[in-house]
Amino acid sequence: MKAVVKTNRSRGIEIKDVELPTLKENDVLVQVLAASICGSDLHMHEGMNAYEWVSTPVTLGHEFAGVVVEVGHKNHAHLIGKDVVINPYIPCGHCENCLKGQTNLCDHGKGSMSKVPAESLRYGFRENGGMAEYASIDYRNVLPLPEEVTIEVAGMLEAIGIGVRAIERANILPGETAVVIGPGPIGLSMVASLSNYGFKQLIVTGLTKDKGRLALALELGATDIVYVDDENLLEAIAHKTNGNGVDHVFETSGFNGSLTDAVRICKKGGEVLLIGISRQESTIATSEIVRGEIDIKGIYGVTEQTMKRAIAMAASGKYPYEKLITHTYALEEAEAGFNAGIRKEAVKVILKPSGE
Numbered sequence: 001m002k003a004v005v006k007t008n009r010s011r012g013i014e015i016k017d018v019e020l021p022t023l024k025e026n027d028v029l030v031q032v033l034a035a036s037i038c039g040s041d042l043h044m045h046e047g048m049n050a051y052e053w054v055s056t057p058v059t060l061g062h063e064f065a066g067v068v069v070e071v072g073h074k075n076h077a078h079l080i081g082k083d084v085v086i087n088p089y090i091p092c093g094h095c096e097n098c099l100k101g102q103t104n105l106c107d108h109g110k111g112s113m114s115k116v117p118a119e120s121l122r123y124g125f126r127e128n129g130g131m132a133e134y135a136s137i138d139y140r141n142v143l144p145l146p147e148e149v150t151i152e153v154a155g156m157l158e159a160i161g162i163g164v165r166a167i168e169r170a171n172i173l174p175g176e177t178a179v180v181i182g183p184g185p186i187g188l189s190m191v192a193s194l195s196n197y198g199f200k201q202l203i204v205t206g207l208t209k210d211k212g213r214l215a216l217a218l219e220l221g222a223t224d225i226v227y228v229d230d231e232n233l234l235e236a237i238a239h240k241t242n243g244n245g246v247d248h249v250f251e252t253s254g255f256n257g258s259l260t261d262a263v264r265i266c267k268k269g270g271e272v273l274l275i276g277i278s279r280q281e282s283t284i285a286t287s288e289i290v291r292g293e294i295d296i297k298g299i300y301g302v303t304e305q306t307m308k309r310a311i312a313m314a315a316s317g318k319y320p321y322e323k324l325i326t327h328t329y330a331l332e333e334a335e336a337g338f339n340a341g342i343r344k345e346a347v348k349v350i351l352k353p354s355g356e
Helices: 039-046 074-079 157-169 185-194 208-220 233-240 258-265 286-292 304-316 331-342
Strands: 002-006 014-017 027-036 064-071 083-086 134-138 142-144 177-181 201-206 224-227 246-251 266-274 295-298 325-330 348-352
Touching (some): 014 331, 027 083, 039 331, 064 134, 185 201, 185 208, 201 208, 208 224, 246 258, 258 266
Parallel strands (some): 177 246
Antiparallel strands (some): 027 064, 027 134, 027 348
16 A cells, blocks of 8 residues: 655655555554645654654654544444544553543653653654555544544544644633634634634734735634734734733744733733744743733643544534645645645645545
8 A cells, every 4th residue: 555654854755655554453444535734744744853753664644534444353343434533642551641531741651741742642653644545543543423524624633623622721701802823724723613612803813925824714714814024913913902902812833932922912811822832942921921810821732532522513514624625635646735735835735545
């Protein structure tokens, strides 16, 4: 079978012929029907140093969905023929966080003071993922899909789930105000997820080169946009909110200078949720956080419960997730899909390993 393989820690990926996965007793064989290219996949393609922990060679893809076609044990036969989405986190079974169901915070016995990538994050990183025609997956990591969820939307549910995780961590009330910093794939999926929460104002910020993505943000449910390289962010938010600022700031860009801005556009008693990962250390306006009683929260990955909530949201038909898909390619065209993502021509790229 063919797969998109990261072969080393330098730049590039390869489309390779690999062997069909063999199943362990707890595994099921998933025929992959849709796999989404994530920002982390792009970083690995570019050889970004922050991913030196990734096991190579490895089949990429941690956002994917498909149909179960074979099982490793007869006890799981009821899954055959089921459309499923994959939860890429496998509990280590040892650390306190995994035992509590917070697999996104797994430390595998290294201690929770160590803020390293979760040991539980397996498929597409430490084990072969879903950018292939077939994938071997632990039966506990396949989540059945209702028929209301298209396979293309299912293929990017893990990415959508990151925004859903932010909502789980936030304290949102109808009629409040919010800013989403950054119109990248996570930022725009965040807008789509927030679109049905009754915000009085939902403002998205970006650069003038992001004009197309910011236009999409308005389609997804944003009420206002701000070009931060064309106008002063603090002044723009003050103008749009009558000087009050906003209740919630979702920072998705990872730009190291955004944290201070996020605090300053947040009203007293509000909250800042950090989703984007910066390549550099950031400064923070601690005195303003203290005087404003502003909550700062980090968001990382998804839990099984988050994935189930994302599935339910997609099935409800109330969230415009399908608009996030801008490019679709066959598996053999993966390089073109990666390039579209790197050039920011695409929002979400879906690979179709089955050729359907």
